[in-house]
Amino acid sequence: MVTIKDVATASGVSPSTVSRVIADSPRISKNTKKKVRKVMKELGYHPNVSARNLVAKSTKAIGVIMPSSADTALQNPFFPEILRGIGSVIHKEKYSMSLTTGTSDKEILQEVERMVFGRYVDGIILLYSRINDPVTNFLRENDFPFVIVGKPYEQESMTTYVDNDNFQAGKEITQHLIEKGHEQIAFIGGSLDLFVTVDREEGYVEAMKEAGLEIMDAYKIHTEFLKSGGREAVEYLLSCDIRPTGLVVSDDLISLGILSRLEEAGFSIPEDISLVSFNNVYLSEITSPALTTVDIQIYELGSQSAKALIEKTTNMEEPPKRIIIPHKIVYRNSVNKLT
Amino acid sequence: MVTIKDVATASGVSPSTVSRVIADSPRISKNTKKKVRKVMKELGYHPNVSARNLVAKSTKAIGVIMPSSADTALQNPFFPEILRGIGSVIHKEKYSMSLTTGTSDKEILQEVERMVFGRYVDGIILLYSRINDPVTNFLRENDFPFVIVGKPYEQESMTTYVDNDNFQAGKEITQHLIEKGHEQIAFIGGSLDLFVTVDREEGYVEAMKEAGLEIMDAYKIHTEFLKSGGREAVEYLLSCDIRPTGLVVSDDLISLGILSRLEEAGFSIPEDISLVSFNNVYLSEITSPALTTVDIQIYELGSQSAKALIEKTTNMEEPPKRIIIPHKIVYRNSVNKLT
Structure with missing residues (x-):
């Protein structure tokens, strides 16, 4: 399959420029658009969707992006628990969820590109928040609906997120x-x-x-x-x-x-x-x-993020939100009083 | 969305008969086929795919079917561990996995129908094996590639499965x-x-x-x-x-x-x-x-099932297999010798 990356290499531009061309962004010059589109045609690259341009039928699926590696992440009970919370909401709407399995930034980005351009999912939940994350940048550039569990990189951004204090x-x-x-x-x-x-x-x-x-x-x-x-x-x-x-x-x-x-x-x-x-x-x-x-309240982090994402995918006018889930200390037996 | 169930109700036949009509099974009479196809047309039901008839492009995704409810199942560490094993194999092939989230037999079957007819996945792994399971029956009737973790219902069947003794x-x-x-x-x-x-x-x-x-x-x-x-x-x-x-x-x-x-x-x-x-x-x-x-060896149950499924989806001639993963007792401190 021809990827956005292949188009970028052949056109001599960055993948994000290709994304912007697909989205017909005014930030890209006419000449660049012409060049990139020619390459797309030559390589037989067909973005099945640009979220910006299409009011497509719902896929009834959402993508869930694991940090770094599902193999590593799933060893930590945090992840099954947050998947439970996400599942509890999306099952009511008869959605399924698609999990990434890549183990490197590059692999994960490829999976997300496929989800987005292949129109396999309506929206995406990122189960992490990281400085300068290529996946987040890609989703922003393509105006694809997503929600972050954690605090987004750009505080002034228009991103909906669910976090603790x-x-x-x-x-x-x-x-x-x-x-x-x-x-x-x-x-x-x-x-x-x-x-x-x-x-x-x-x-x-x-x-x-x-x-x-x-x-x-x-x-x-x-x-x-x-x-x-x-x-x-x-x-x-x-x-x-x-x-x-x-x-x-x-x-x-x-x-x-x-x-x-x-x-x-x-x-x-x-x-x-x-x-x-x-x-x-x-x-x-x-x-x-x-x-x-x-x-x-991991379960709640999951269910609230799924709720916010479904709101976003079904109503493009839904404003971005910060959702802060309360925390509380559970006192057990691992602390000793020093005298 | 019109479902196979809707077509069945409107035609006065069972959903599995509708599936067989879609698959053009010789077991269904011409009259029934005619009637069901008419209803499909009236209701606007379009199966995007019949696995039997199409040599479709790979979706690069597999479906993973949880037993009864993902919400309940994910509380048991068995499931994240088997998902790790599955992920370890499919990520190498750059696949993603789609999890069901339904909480009843009916909801789960609907999700699987969507995966199959919507051509969202290349094949399916069932994380359980149950007597008279509607999902298993549906997959068999539609000749859709699947692998069972556990022992299949019909011992004489042509199903590939991964199990312990x-x-x-x-x-x-x-x-x-x-x-x-x-x-x-x-x-x-x-x-x-x-x-x-x-x-x-x-x-x-x-x-x-x-x-x-x-x-x-x-x-x-x-x-x-x-x-x-x-x-x-x-x-x-x-x-x-x-x-x-x-x-x-x-x-x-x-x-x-x-x-x-x-x-x-x-x-x-x-x-x-x-x-x-x-x-x-x-x-x-x-x-x-x-x-x-x-x-x-839960991880191994997962990785072997994913391997077997990918073999099956990429080569329709791959014969059905029984894969038995060895077990061993780990001795710790929960047994007392009676004297």
Whole structure:
């Protein structure tokens, strides 16, 4: 199949220019349009749809874009839970959902191009929010309906998104450790190009500053949203000169890895090290000890994003919205009071 | 949208007859064909595809059919894990996957009809195997490529399927309890119209018989593949005259529910009651105690089913296959030796 990328290469322009030509954007010169359209014809490239131009029949399907790799993501209970929330809404409308399976940015973008130009879906939900994400850029350029779970890159943008107040949640959960007498507190999060990490980390920093506590650079650790990521974080922490007494961990599955690695190293939780976590996936009540964690209402994030997307696809005039889902701390047994 | 069901109602025939008319089956009389085709025309029903008649371009997508309800199923870690396995194979071929979201047989069948007649997918993986399943019947009648995870209803059929030897696995895990001195052993499984339950239960029965142990009717319990299902099973067990000392549980998530309910009721596992389980999802090593369970290699079930399906969709001459994935018992801490 000829892709938009092939057309771009053969025309000597960027793929986004090709997209704009398809959408007949006024930002593209007549000459470029002529050149690109000629190449499209030569290569036999037929965009089945430009969302901007067609009032097409509903496909009764939505695309769900996984971050980086479905293979990795589906190991984290966050994703099945958010799919449940999405499914709960779309099944009522008799929609199905199409999941990406690519493992690289490039593969995922190709899948999304196919969904959009092949008119396989009415709209798209992005299950992540990242700085300079090629998929988000592509959807914007093509005016294709989409909703982001997380905070979009361009704050001033016209994008509808569903998010928690992650800054506030990060601040509150850190304050909980501080109230229990902890002063050496480390933050362990995912990749820094994910807004969810940035926001939670900023909340942690704010809480530490307000309490007049020092934040060492070595206390900010970034790892993968997996059990193995948690284990690696512990290796790093154990090599620190001053060992923290409290950990703010941005994900329950990372916490699980931390617990298992700390136990192997002979530490007791919470007696030796206290830990607070995020997400409240069901495993957070099975671990020993059960985790004190921020319930971000994952199911609700999913169902609200699906609702907003269906509104958008059925009514092009629907204004963009910010939907903030409330969080609350669930107190369990992973925090010790320091005396 | 006009559905095959609408055509059936208006023609006074069954939906499967309509499917056979679309597929131009010799089993349908000329008169019936004429009548049904007239109704199709009147209602404006256009099957975009009959897999039998068209050598269509690949859609580069496969459909994945969840049992009963995605909302319920995705609570069980079995499903994200099998989706990972499926994804690992299809992403290499740059396929995406479309999940059903319906919560009733009727809704799911409608989604599958849409996938098939709308030509949204090249083939379908059924994540369950059930007696007299309308989706399976529909796919057979339309000669649409599909693969079953589990054992198909018609043993003599031409269906490709991927399964474990659940009878043997059920027998071995029950024998493990017997070897540890248990004689009162109960079996707790899912619904009896699922072959996986039937096979594992027959293995349990066989092991008990070979050891000359009595099986009470009250010791065979069927519940939902959920934590709540396990909790309900315990209510029932506690009302038995003779309490079993060992439990064979057909699913780790059910086991989790059993553990939590037994703990509430004041029992210690494995001191008071021993428990063996099935599936080896990751939560089986987090529970206290960690579960002795049958590793059925869920990821492999998924990847092999996707491989078999893609072979089938790309080569119509590919013969039907039975693919049996090996199992092995993972020994942990949920079994006590009786003396």
